[in-house]
Amino acid sequence: MSYTIGQLARAADSDVETIRYYERRGLMPAPPRGANGYRHYPADAADRLRFIRRAKRLGFTLAETRDLLALHDGAGARAEVKALARSKLADLDERLADLARMREALADLEARCSGRGPVHGCPIIQALSDQEAT
Numbered sequence: 001m002s003y004t005i006g007q008l009a010r011a012a013d014s015d016v017e018t019i020r021y022y023e024r025r026g027l028m029p030a031p032p033r034g035a036n037g038y039r040h041y042p043a044d045a046a047d048r049l050r051f052i053r054r055a056k057r058l059g060f061t062l063a064e065t066r067d068l069l070a071l072h073d074g075a076g077a078r079a080e081v082k083a084l085a086r087s088k089l090a091d092l093d094e095r096l097a098d099l100a101r102m103r104e105a106l107a108d109l110e111a112r113c114s115g116r117g118p119v120h121g122c123p124i125i126q127a128l129s130d131q132e133a134t
Contacts, residue, residue: 002040012049019049025062027052027069059092060084 009016022028031039055065064084071080112123119125
């Protein structure tokens with residue numbers, strides 16, 4: 001079984017432009033063209049698209065997903081896959097810590113603002129305007 005790009009998009013719950021983008025980025029191999037000029041994707045192309053989407057949902061970048069696909073395609077070692085996952089977890093932990101700091105700072109500013117009166121003197125606006133705070 002093979003797919004045209006439209007059939008592949010429907011089968012993988014994606015869209016044609018996303019597939020073309022992934023091809024340009026090296027995540028999807030360019031399919032061969034049939035005699036009619038249409039590109040024909042192999043049956044496993046839908047699985048590959050779903051793999052990419054799942055990796056994206058877990059926070060992997062396209063470059064990291066390309067690395068995972070290369071390991072998958074080349075029968076890489078589990079240790080390499082685990083190392084990529086461990087690195088992504090460290091990145092996510094750092095982002096979560098950054099978000100927690102941002103939330104704490106914003107919550108402090110929000111608590112200091114009365115929500116009444118003119119904008120002039122508002123601690124939120126002052127903090128955003130403070131050149132030393134950046």
